[in-house]
Ligand SMILES: NC(=O)C1=CN([C@@H]2O[C@H](COP(=O)(O)OP(=O)(O)OC[C@H]3O[C@@H](n4cnc5c(N)ncnc54)[C@H](OP(=O)(O)O)[C@@H]3O)[C@@H](O)[C@H]2O)C=CC1
């Protein structure tokens with residue numbers, strides 16, 4: 139079978155460059171397009187040179203329609219607004235859309251669901267194997283412990299991150315809520331500030347730290363009386379996310395339209 143052609147969007151970004159390098163070095167996929175936003179100073183440049191290496195003949199473009207028309211998959215770690223637009227283009231091209239973008243609103247998610255009627259979409263707030271395993275562990279521990287165990291989720295990221303809580307923190311929160319047979323929206327307590335009153339029983343609290351070059355750290359803390367359990371994931375290399383995203387793009391090649399996540403890709407669905 140011919141290697142699927144992949145377009146990386148947001149190619150000048152932290153994840154975009156990581157993904158482009160991974161696909162260029164892969165013997166399972168071809169990089170057929172590199173997309174950036176209109177106005178980026180990478181437009182028209184050779185991607186290899188723009189990334190500080192040798193020319194590789196892939197010219198960075200803002201013409202997403204033409205790029206996606208020749209692709210079997212799009213790997214997209216950009217912004218919510220850009221991702222909603224790419225979902226429509228991927229649907230038109232019947233290409234697999236792998237979405238790593240976080241901070242998506244309810245309206246964004248509804249638009250993505252509409253696009254998934256026409257092509258497969260794999261979306262996860264974290265594409266690493268470790269975090270997706272941690273999601274299952276979190277659900278299990280939350281289901282095992284009673285509501286007298288308070289659940290708090292603490293995450294740390296680099297100073298450039300624009301959304302909070304992180305997509306990963308929300309995945310972990312959803313898993314904890316599922317473990318308690320409830321929806322996260324009913325249990326979620328956002329970051330505390332001021333006179334908050336005592337903790338609401340059964341709630342799931344969130345806190346975010348931003349600074350330096352932290353790649354991504356997540357703690358799910360179960361606080362009991364006289365003891366505490368901490369489930370922790372530490373990311374030290376963005377390659378873990380890129381590898382998961384490429385795996386998802388390949389996995390999606392023989393899938394029908396619909397919404398999938400990394401649990402499906404990794405075969406971890408319970
Ligand atoms: N699911 C996962 O496993 C992971 C998810 N993420 C998420 O991925 C997203 C990106 O993260 P990161 O790479 O650190 O962010 P960056 O800001 O480094 O990269 C985003 C890129 O997208 C570009 N972009 C913005 N709008 C468009 C557009 N309309 N068309 C094409 N490109 C566009 C930006 O260009 P410009 O800068 O010029 O505006 C930038 O190059 C975030 O939402 C982050 O949370 C990150 C890591 C792992």
Ligand SMILES: O=C(O)C1=N[C@H](C(=O)O)C[C@H](O)C1
Nearest residue numbers: 240263264299304305306354
């Ligand atoms: O913005 C990031 O960097 C990351 N974003 C994702 C998130 O919001 O959880 C995944 C990872 O933690 C890195």
